[in-house]
Amino acid sequence: MTRRFSWLCATLLGSLLLAPIPVAAAPLTPEANYRKALDYQAAYPGESWTIKNLGYALLALGKGDEAARAFRLYLYDEPRDPGGWTGLGYSLAAANRPAEAVEAFLKGEGLQPGSADPNQMGYLYRLLGRTDDAVAWFDRSLARDPRDLQALLGKAYAYGEAKRTEEAAAAFRAALEADPARGDYVSLGYALGTLGRFDEAEGAFQAGLDRGQEPFPLLLGLGYARMGQKRFPEAAEAFRKARALRPEDPEAAAKLGYAAGAAGLHQEALEAFLTVRRVAPEQCPWTSLGYAFQALGRYPEAAEAFEEAVRKSPDDPEPLKGLGYTRLSQGKTGEALTAFQRLLTLRPDGESYAALGRALGERKVPGEAAEAFRRGLALAPGNPNLAEGLARALAASRNPKAAREALRILLGLDPARGERVARELGLKP
Secondary structure (H helix, E strand, C coil), X not given: CHHHHHHHHHHHHHHHHHCCCCCCCCCCCHHHHHHHHHHHHHHCCCCHHHHHHHHHHHHXXXXXXXXXXXXXXXXXXXXXXXXXXXXXXXXXXXXXXHHHHHHHHHHHHHHCCCCCXXXXXXXXXXXXXXXXXXXXXXXXXXXXXXXXXXXXXXXXXXXXXXCCHHHHHHHHHHHHHHCCCCCCHHHHHHHHHHCCCHHHHXXXXXXXHHCCCCHHHHHHHHHHHHHHCCCHHHHHHHHHHHHHHCCCCHHHHHHXXXXXXXXXXXXXXXXXXXXXXXXXXXXXXXXXXXXXXXXXXXHHHHHHHHHHHHHHCCCCHHHHHHHHHHHHHCCXXXXXXXXXXXXXXXXXXXXXXXXXXXXXXXXXXXXXXXXXXXXXXXXXCCCHHHHXXXXXXXXXXXXXXXXXXXXXXXXXXXXXXXXXXXXXXXXXX
């Protein structure tokens, strides 16, 4: 008995050792799944489940419209299957038909509450611009898991797209508290900057850098936050670091140009703007390029840049202003007057009248210059440039009484400047 038992055990053990070890089959590719679905349809003609199977196979291939047609055919026979409506919803979403996708998901939800993915629904409502509905669905996800990063970020983006920036910033903060490693420091920083809270924005961008997130967008954001605080040299430093990562990136080059120009680093600003013109001429900030040339006394090139800006944006007053002052610096008073007169048609404010008045003064028509300054001062009574221009024009027109009245206005706005101008004109207010 014992010998027989031993022989049986040995035989069983040997068969186990010789048997092939089962290996898990590799998952089918989407293409293989699609072929398999077609085979099922051929093998079981008229069976609705094969059509549903085909819908999922087409969806996996990214063929949303074709998948939607398959699911609609399936639902014709099985209208009360929530899975069919869910499949149709995903297919329509893949086909970029969000309104129809929402309708399909809601039908499935009506048949089986909880069948619709709340985050998917929130995303679709975002596409439709229905912020409150999007937030409501994201909140469903958060009711299940308060730390669901996809829902927290979806809610934040929904608020941001609706310009509800305070709520967006709060939601981005909540996402960072839930998952500091994967939260969106960049979007939080820009939301805070939009609210004028640039010091907090700087902290958000720096925190992202400290966390080791992708540095390039965070360095651009850091520069933006420092620009908002008027810390132009430090902003330029952040943009330089961004450019070191991507030397040919036009956005980084342009932002370095703005910061360097504001910091008085005109040569660096010019080189940055020239980089933009070289690598992405369609993005070149022609007006800023003109001011960079102007600051370095390169007036012909400045004029060319301003003229190009005017050609590209004929309704923008800023390049006309830059062009006019450049022409004055070149002694081309007639061309300056033409630019300033056109400027006034676009922006009839005190600054534009001051520019016109200066050009008329240089053209030796002080009476007309005084009238321009007077009109400007009526629009901007607190502008000392207009008051000084008026005083000088009236003095040149040999009208000392009126010039003294203008000087009194200037003294009220800027006493030190008023006294200096009075001495230069030889007038006692």
